[in-house]
Amino acid sequence: MPSTTSQPTSSISSTCSSIISSVLDNILPTVSAESSNPEAEKEEETEEEEEEEEPEDPAPAIRDECTETKCAKYKHHFDHCQEKVNEGKGVEGEDCVEEMFHLMHCVDGCAVPKVFSKLV
Secondary structure, eight states, X not given: OOOOXXXXXXXXXXXXXXXXXXXXXXXXXXXXXXXXXXXXXXXXXXXXXXXXXXXOOSHHHHHHHHHHTTTHHHHHHHHHXXXXXXXXXXXXXXXXXXHHHHHHHHHHHHHHHHHHHHHO
């Protein structure tokens, strides 16, 4: 009959904890904060801000132009629907989603080629 050694539960628990900790230390890297100089960081941030001025996005202006010109009839239908719904003159539960989708589809079709030509 094999002999069994009985270890206290706390000893087994600490052994398991030690093994798990060891495995995790080998798998997961330890990360520590670097010591830094706050003044140097401020100087770097200022330099980066000066260097990285983002150009103005032309897309909103192009989309607005398309809304007012090529897609004016869809905007008119959408605005009319909005007025009707806001005044309570529309059918109960009516929304203007369909009109909005027509307007968005038109604006996207008009604006996309112009926006992409500006990216070059």
